[in-house]
Amino acid sequence: FDLEDIRTTLITPTAPIQSATHGGRAKCLQRLARLDLPVPRTVALSFDVVHEIAHGQMPDIPDLLSKFDPGALLCVRPSSEDPDWGGPGTVLNVGMNDAAYVELSDRIGREAAAGLYQRFVQSYAIHVARLDPDLFDEDGGTSGSEGLSAALAAFEEEAEEHFPQSPEVQLAQVLRSMARAWEGTSARLLRQARGAPADAGLGLVVQEMALGLGRGECGSGVFQLVDSETGLLQVTGRYLSQSQGREALEGQGAIFLARDPRGPSLEELDPAAFAELKSHAALMRRRLRAEMQIEFTLENGKLSILDGVVVQRSARGAVRIAVRLCEDGIITPQEAVLRVEPQTLTALLHRQVDPKAARDVVGQGIAASPGAASGRIVFTAADAQASQSRGENCVLVRRETSPEDVRGMHASVAVLTERGGITSHAAVIGRGIGLPCVVGAARMKLSPEDRTLRTEDGRVLTEGEIITVDGTNGEVLLGAPKMLEARLDDAFRTLLSWADAERDIGIRANADTPSDAQTARNFEAEGIGLCRTEHMFFEPGRLTVMREMIFADRADDRREALERLLPMQRADFIELFRIMQGLPVCIRLFDPPLHEFLPTDRQGLRDLADALDLPVSVVTRRVREMGEYNPMLGLRGVRLGITVPEIYDMQARAIFEATLEASRDGAPVVPEVMIPLVSTRREVEIVRARIDAVAAAVRTERGRSFTYRLGVMVETPRACLQAGEIAQHAHFLSFGTNDLTQMTYGLSRDDAGRFMSDYVAQGVFPEDPFHRLDRDGVGELLTIGLERGRRGRAGITVSICGEHGGNPDSIAFCREAGFDYVSCSPFRVPVARLAAAQDAI
Ligand code: PEP
Numbered sequence: 001f002d003l004e005d006i007r008t009t010l011i012t013p014t015a016p017i018q019s020a021t022h023g024g025r026a027k028c029l030q031r032l033a034r035l036d037l038p039v040p041r042t043v044a045l046s047f048d049v050v051h052e053i054a055h056g057q058m059p060d061i062p063d064l065l066s067k068f069d070p071g072a073l074l075c076v077r078p079s080s081e082d083p084d085w086g087g088p089g090t091v092l093n094v095g096m097n098d099a100a101y102v103e104l105s106d107r108i109g110r111e112a113a114a115g116l117y118q119r120f121v122q123s124y125a126i127h128v129a130r131l132d133p134d135l136f137d138e139d140g141g142t143s144g145s146e147g148l149s150a151a152l153a154a155f156e157e158e159a160e161e162h163f164p165q166s167p168e169v170q171l172a173q174v175l176r177s178m179a180r181a182w183e184g185t186s187a188r189l190l191r192q193a194r195g196a197p198a199d200a201g202l203g204l205v206v207q208e209m210a211l212g213l214g215r216g217e218c219g220s221g222v223f224q225l226v227d228s229e230t231g232l233l234q235v236t237g238r239y240l241s242q243s244q245g246r247e248a249l250e251g252q253g254a255i256f257l258a259r260d261p262r263g264p265s266l267e268e269l270d271p272a273a274f275a276e277l278k279s280h281a282a283l284m285r286r287r288l289r290a291e292m293q294i295e296f297t298l299e300n301g302k303l304s305i306l307d308g309v310v311v312q313r314s315a316r317g318a319v320r321i322a323v324r325l326c327e328d329g330i331i332t333p334q335e336a337v338l339r340v341e342p343q344t345l346t347a348l349l350h351r352q353v354d355p356k357a358a359r360d361v362v363g364q365g366i367a368a369s370p371g372a373a374s375g376r377i378v379f380t381a382a383d384a385q386a387s388q389s390r391g392e393n394c395v396l397v398r399r400e401t402s403p404e405d406v407r408g409m410h411a412s413v414a415v416l417t418e419r420g421g422i423t424s425h426a427a428v429i430g431r432g433i434g435l436p437c438v439v440g441a442a443r444m445k446l447s448p449e450d451r452t453l454r455t456e457d458g459r460v461l462t463e464g465e466i467i468t469v470d471g472t473n474g475e476v477l478l479g480a481p482k483m484l485e486a487r488l489d490d491a492f493r494t495l496l497s498w499a500d501a502e503r504d505i506g507i508r509a510n511a512d513t514p515s516d517a518q519t520a521r522n523f524e525a526e527g528i529g530l531c532r533t534e535h536m537f538f539e540p541g542r543l544t545v546m547r548e549m550i551f552a553d554r555a556d557d558r559r560e561a562l563e564r565l566l567p568m569q570r571a572d573f574i575e576l577f578r579i580m581q582g583l584p585v586c587i588r589l590f591d592p593p594l595h596e597f598l599p600t601d602r603q604g605l606r607d608l609a610d611a612l613d614l615p616v617s618v619v620t621r622r623v624r625e626m627g628e629y630n631p632m633l634g635l636r637g638v639r640l641g642i643t644v645p646e647i648y649d650m651q652a653r654a655i656f657e658a659t660l661e662a663s664r665d666g667a668p669v670v671p672e673v674m675i676p677l678v679s680t681r682r683e684v685e686i687v688r689a690r691i692d693a694v695a696a697a698v699r700t701e702r703g704r705s706f707t708y709r710l711g712v713m714v715e716t717p718r719a720c721l722q723a724g725e726i727a728q729h730a731h732f733l734s735f736g737t738n739d740l741t742q743m744t745y746g747l748s749r750d751d752a753g754r755f756m757s758d759y760v761a762q763g764v765f766p767e768d769p770f771h772r773l774d775r776d777g778v779g780e781l782l783t784i785g786l787e788r789g790r791r792g793r794a795g796i797t798v799s800i801c802g803e804h805g806g807n808p809d810s811i812a813f814c815r816e817a818g819f820d821y822v823s824c825s826p827f828r829v830p831v832a833r834l835a836a837a838q839d840a841i
């Protein structure tokens with residue numbers, strides 16, 4: 001092809017048009033032309049041409065105009081490579097002037113011609129000449145010839161010149177303003193935020209207008225075969241007589257498309273046009289292999305298709321649409337899997353407060369992001385991150401949120417703000433990441449200085465108190481009422497079953513409680529990859545016993561306290577095994593430093609002294625003695641297992657007794673027992689010997705046999721390096737990428753939040769390494785650990801169980817490296833299943 005042909009091309013079925021050179025809209029219009037649909041004559045300008053226009057170099061405008069019927073009115077639409085990147089608004093009716101007005105008055109009537117001219121003057125004034133929009137009120141004001149005269153006068157007054165009459169000048173100015181708008185800073189930032197590269201190009205399409213105004217049935221509308229929200233088959237859209245562009249969606253008086261009990265419809269008004277539209281839409285769906293939205297015009301009953309775009313759709317809609325396209329044989333299951341963005345799935349996975357549960361409502365705001373979640377109140381993003389790293393669910397309470405809070409929001413289970421509306425920062429981000437969110441709870445009084453939140457009925461809540469945010473109805477509840485777990489609907493299950501067929505890495509869930517386990521089951525996790533048992537001790541009745549155990553001076557006293565904890569733990573495990581129905585359950589032995597279970601404030605110390613019947617001074621001293629300068633690197637994990645072995649003995653016994661109990665009425669359960677924070681082989685040998693002894697004792701006492709699998713958490717750099725040695729004593733290695741990231745960078749999980757935004761903003765870290773696995777550093781340690789581990793013991797199971805397990809990029813890393821499975825939070829299981837499949841396709 002001649003280079004000039006490529007730059008400014010009449011769209012025909014064979015013209016050399018590509019999304020990468022002319023943009024997605026130009027390409028799509030060509031596809032419509034290939035389907036022989038009634039598309040008005042259209043010329044595409046390439047990215048190069050538009051770039052030159054922005055920098056003052058106009059193409060040959062008379063030549064461009066000569067490609068259309070003389071005197072035709074034109075519209076100019078943006079055509080970026082990906083429609084999601086946005087672009088300047090469409091300008092209609094270019095070429096309208098006094099002469100065209102006279103000519104059109106004859107053809108379509110004076111009133112209609114005046115309306116059309118007025119619309120053009122208004123949009124030219126605002127979008128091209130950039131005059132004050134208030135002077136050209138697009139919705140209100142007068143219409144007809146009077147309105148036209150007013151608009152022309154306002155233009156002349158403001159622009160200090162006559163409204164340009166030359167179609168050449170008009171077209172050149174429209175092209176220039178659209179090209180410049182694309183290169184403006186805010187437009188660039190906006191599209192980059194949507195994933196566009198810095199140098200993304202803009203194409204423009206110039207199309208002959210189908211007027212939508214005049215004699216006979218004239219008008220315009222948009223048409224699609226599905227409902228955008230649900231994805232269900234249902235003709236949706238609107239039609240407005242005597243209108244243009246997308247006015248049917250904005251203006252009053254628009255009618256339904258299909259017959260509808262609520263009012264008149266195009267199907268009744270013009271059955272032939274409706275039938276034609278339906279068959280065009282079906283053809284587009286089949287041949288363009290997507291649900292499309294059509295922009296159309298009727299001119300005295302004659303239908304024109306102006307544009308077609310892939311329909312906007314909610315996450316739920318996207319799943320249904322992809323599944324049905326596949327079931328109709330239009331796309332393959334693999335394509336269906338690729339059509340849904342994994343991260344959007346979170347929006348569908350909502351927990352709800354059980355309707356039967358009692359609700360202690362303490363506040364009400366705007367229901368900004370659906371789903372409900374309970375957690376402890378925190379007032380800053382940094383506290384939210386600290387709370388997450390302790391494995392505690394928290395609710396971030398802010399006056400309003402800003403970009404600095406986003407990391408804290410990620411670390412929270414819900415967000416509550418005093419101010420804001422449905423499109424405020426918290427609301428937008430909350431919906432984006434599937435986080436339940438209530439905003440504008442204005443009758444609750446937040447006092448960040450005192451770290452208190454006053455409820456509507458005057459109760460004062462402090463940091464750490466548990467509240468529930470119900471983002472589905474906007475209520476804030478005190479405490480944690482029973483929840484109903486989210487479930488997958490049919491389309492969702494179907495899509496994920498296709499994903500599973502492609503996936504070649506296992507997906508388990510990190511689940512600590514029966515409700516987590518139930519969610520994991522509902523989302524079809526292949527087992528529990530990490531049960532953090534310490535969370536079970538935070539329940540009110542248990543905490544006191546736990547503290548008695550910690551305070552015990554003598555082994556006997558400690559044993560006595562542990563004996564009381566044993567049945568509680570056993571019951572927890574029986575429940576987990578029951579819910580998981582024979583799927584693997586990996587239970588991690590106690591990990592955190594003991595002092596985390598002790599109070600820090602005066603009242604707490606006094607209460608503890610009461611409970612233990614000890615003087616406050618003794619309690620205070622003991623608590624102080626247990627404090628550590630650097631507890632994350634202190635007496636925790638296996639180090640406790642070595643120095644206070646009775647705790648692990650009790651947990652092992654609880655696991656094994658639960659195993660026998662749960663194996664009674666089903667297939668035998670094979671528990672997985674995992675030792676945290678290991679750094680040497682000897683630690684494993686010692687702990688393993690004790691666990692084996694407990695297993696033997698339980699077998700003898702109960703006269704029944706069982707097996708178990710012993711695993712090691714590899715989460716210190718040394719454990720990665722020594723994985724070959726360590727593996728000889730383990731059936732499986734599970735890499736704890738949270739601690740491993742912390743220790744590899746020397747970056748505190750609890751404190752990094754304070755400077756993480758600066759680090760990311762200045763490009764020191766491309767992303768928070770606690771969210772997205774650092775492939776270079778932590779990744780290398782993982783690879784070393786995996787290789788050495790496999791060499792140390794052939795066939796050993798290797799997995800990761802840090803927060804990274806649910807991150808699509810990190811999952812891709814794990815596939816490449818050859819991990820057997822990843823384990824992530826239950827709500828991310830569907831995301832992980834889809835992301836792993838997409839990576840495999
Ligand atoms: C880890 O360190 O990656 C891990 C899973 O354990 P925790 O987050 O409980 O320290």
Ligand code: MG
Binds near residue numbers: 676715736738739
């Ligand atoms: Mg850890």
